[in-house]
Every structure is written in C-alpha cells, then in structure tokens.
Amino acid sequence: MKFLGLVIAFITGVFLVYAAVDFPDWADPESPASTHVSPHFIEKTMEETSVPNIVTAVLADYRTFDTMFEATVIFSAAVVCFFVLRTFLKKEEREERLYRHVLTGVTIRVKEGGRIPPSDDFERIDDSWIPHDLIIKTICRLMVPFIQIFALYVVAHGHHSPGGGFQGGVILGASVIVLAMSHDLRTTLQRMREKVVGILCAVGVLLYAGTGALCLLLGMNFLDYSALAPILGVGPVTARSHGILIVEIGVAIAVMTAMVWIYNNVSSRGNYNEGL
C-alpha cells in the first residue's frame, strides 16, 4: 500500500512538472498576464481608486468578489470548528466548582447549591489548573497592547504599505491568543465572551457583503464602491478608496474573531474551561 502511494505520488509529480513547463517564464513580458492584465492595473490603479498599493486595490476592488468569499470561507471554518468541537457540560459535571483565593492561593471547593460572596478576590479555576509563570505572564501582558496597535496600523495602512484586513485581523487574533496562552482561557473569555466572538465574526462578513448590497441599492454594481460617493460626501475615486478601507475593516473583524473562535474550541476540546 505504501509502495502504491509512492508510485501515485511520483506519477502525479511528473505530470505536474510536465504541466509546469508550459507556464510562461517568471516575469516573461510576452505572457498573457503581462501583456494586458498587469499593465492596466499598473497604469490605471492610481487614477481609478487612488490607492498606491496595487495589491490592495486588486484584492479589495478589482477582485473584490474573491476576497468576500475568502472571508466567508474563514467564517465557515470557524463555524464548523464550533459545531464539531463545542461540548456543553452535563449538569452533574457542573455540581462542584473550584475557586481560588487570589491573594493567598487557597483553593476552596463549592458543592452544589453553595455559593461564594461576590468579590474579585476569588477566581474560578479547574482541577487541571497550574500556576501561571510570572515572567511569561508579565511579558505577554506588556506585549499585547503593542501587538494590537501594530495590527490596527496594518489594517489602516493597507492602502500604502503591505498589509490589509487579513494580516491585521490575524495579528489582532494572535494578540488575544497570546493572552489565552500565557494566562488561561477563562481570563480571555472574561474579556471576550463566546457570544461576542461569534456575533462579531458574522458582523465582519456582513459588513463586507452589506457594503456590496448598499452599492447595489444605490444603483451600481455589487461592491462598486463609487456608488458610496454621495453618502461619504467625496468624489467617486476617493469613495473607492474609502470603500476598500470599509471592507478591509470588515475582513479584519471576521478574521480576528475566527482565529480566536477556532483557538478557543481547539485548545479546550470544546468545553471552554482551561485551555492550553
């Protein structure tokens, strides 16, 4: 069986190499893409969208359908992770709860029906709880705001430099994941609840598709941002630039929450207690 697999992989590889010979050479000026597609983008992007970064203009304006469904794919991946992995604890498993007194480190066990006085001195823990490392905890806490500022810069500056919604969203999600890894999942869930994550994930995709639908309502093609010019109070070219920014923000929200959602489900086996 292993031999057969090797043979199949080898034959497929030979075919792929054989097919790759027909491709135009790297940066070949005679190739179809270089003769009429790329010159249009290179010459017209600035006057049509006023976005200096051609990649962003192609991604979020000329090929914006592609990007919208990429965001939808990421949203579906997160939703599938949720539906496959998420488990809800049965009632008998919820009977006993462990609380830790933060200042003294004393752990108390509360049986069913019992409750502790509402105060910030106690934190809910699980039986697999281990103390957080002080150095890692402190460094990660210090790093998180800078990561988030950088991510917002990447999202907002995608017009002029490499970056955009996907990268910025992933970095934003990574900042939350860093917090979840250095502390535990409960700490993150207090700051960003499961419901908020799920709703924001859908809101991000909706912001993208809604912008397209708004353009449609205003009498232009789907996702033709120049239709937004009267609403934004600018010319059609600047409206395209602003429209790109709006959908990039939508993508960033969707991607960030999708990353956090997948991490929450995978790292805690779907029961949302301790995490890694």
Add this chain to the structure above:
Amino acid sequence: MLWQLDLAILTLVVIAAVGSLMVKDLLGAAILFGAYSFMMCLLWTIMGAVDVAFTEASVGAGVSTVFFVAAVFRTTRRTKD
C-alpha cells in the same frame, strides 16, 4: 538577489517539507511546518510579493502553528503510521 541565498532557502524549504511529513513526533512536525512556512515567507519576499509574504508570516508561521500545537496537546503526540 544572490542565487546562493535563493538556493539555500529553497533547500531548507524542501528539507522542512519532507521532514514535517517524516517525523513521528507530531509536535516536531508542527514546528517543522512552521519553519517551512517561514522559509516560504522569505521566498515570497525575495520574489517581491511582500503582501503574500506578510500573510504567510502571520497566518502560516504564526497562527496555524499555534493551532497545530493546540490540536497536538488535545489529541496525541505520536502518529500511528
């Protein structure tokens, strides 16, 4: 770009790709896959596709490695085959 550097990175890409398939320890495979992604990111940068390189660095080398490590921690560390 120096062709020696190009060749060195390409070799490392192949080594990391084959290594991540061959290694029995799944945690090691996840780390090797992260290394593969990072080498691909360098390759994109050499070819001038900075946007793609940025995505590869953040998604491939960053978050997906974390997902793999999380999945390994929650399942098993050794492969059966």
